[in-house]
Amino acid sequence: MVVESVFGNTRAVADAVAAGLGGRMDVRTADVATAPDELHRVDLLVVGGPTHAFGMTRASTRRSAAEQSGGAVPVADTGIREWLDRLPAGTCPAATFDTRADRPRLPGSAAAAAARRLRRQGHRVLARPESFRVTGTRGPLVDGELERARQWGDALAAQLVGAR
């Protein structure tokens, strides 16, 4: 799993997804800043990040997020957009998730954008991109989202293992 998180909410969701996946498979979670650029012996790639400006973060939105934190979080050079740009084409099974504001009518999802990118690179996206909701820019997550994330991870692993 490769995860990007500015304020920690997407990281918390990633840990819950990992707990769900972990019942059926070995899971390694890497921060996007230090994730390897190539996949070796990976049965399932899960990519998660926060939704910024209707899609995956960009340098400008990460700068804005750092400003909004009042200097509490540094400006990151790399997000999942840049990591996916560097990922070689392949046929790895994959799934994506994001966090985004708890405003159902607000369009745009980093997970949907990441899934499109993975498909274009040939990877096999197994599940519908999933969003987990935060109550404000810095969080916290809406009640129940961590449990939903754990269940999503469990269902994903079950789907993959069942398909073998």
Ligand SMILES: Cc1cc2nc3c(=O)[nH]c(=O)nc-3n(C[C@H](O)[C@H](O)[C@H](O)COP(=O)(O)O)c2cc1C
């Ligand atoms: C610059 C910026 C732009 C954002 N744009 C959106 C958006 O278009 N849609 C949305 O639902 N949430 C948006 N958000 C809220 C983020 O999705 C929220 O900060 C994120 O889910 C928190 O995850 P994190 O704690 O892992 O950083 C935005 C936040 C920032 C800082």
